Amino acid sequence: MLFLDVDGPLLPFGEDPQRAPRGTTSGSRLAQLTSEVGNRLAALPCELVWATTWEEEANSEIAPRIGLPRLPVVSWPEPTDQHKREDRWFGLCWKTRTLVNWADGRPFAWVDDEITDADREWVSKHHSGRALLHHVESYRGLADDDFTVLDRWCRTL
Incomplete structure (x- = not known):
């Protein structure tokens, strides 16, 4: 199973710290989507x-813009106050607990721009x-190297 975020991985945003600023609107970001990434x-x-706020x-x-069928969608429950504090x-991403619960012990990959080492450590202890x-x-956004890593990981299962 591959949990897929949209903003960041599929729709890049923000500034590359090594390049000059660029202007993008949400419309121009959607125009970046191609069937190549869907394929x-x-x-x-x-x-x-x-696995997105979308x-x-x-x-x-x-x-439809990238040629994928309807996919399952993770619904985000309202976290408890205790979970928010924890x-x-x-330093966990707000998605981490929900994705581990959704996976329910099954192998999963998660692609996101908010993942940190804290998430990796928490998942290793709770999944x-x-x-x-x-x-x-x-x-x-997703690049050739990312697809190579994902493909290799999925094929090792």
């Missing part, structure tokens, strides 16, 4: 799952299956 995602030997909109706005304390938490720079 590359579909070729990965895993089940794709939207939720169902990812199926209506993103999937997540801040441990019984294999997991790959793959950080993608928000200004760059």
Whole structure:
């Protein structure tokens, strides 16, 4: 299973610290989506799952633009106050607990621009299956190297 974020991995945003600023609007960001990225995602030997704040909109706005079918969508429950405090304390991404619960012990890869070492450590302690938490720079989006890593990891299962 591959949990897939939209903003950052599929729709790059922000500034590359090594380059001059660029202007982008949400419309021009959507125009960046191509069937090539959809074909590359579909070729990965895993089940794709939207793990994004776009939720169902990812199926209506993103999937058709990149040639993917409707995908399962992670719904984000409201975290408890205790979890909010713990997540801040441990430096966890707000998605981490939900994705581990969704995976329910099954192997998963997660592609996101918010993943940190704190998330990797937490998942290794709280998830019984294999997991790959793959950080993608928000200004760059998914690139050839990322697809290579994901494909190799999925094929080792």
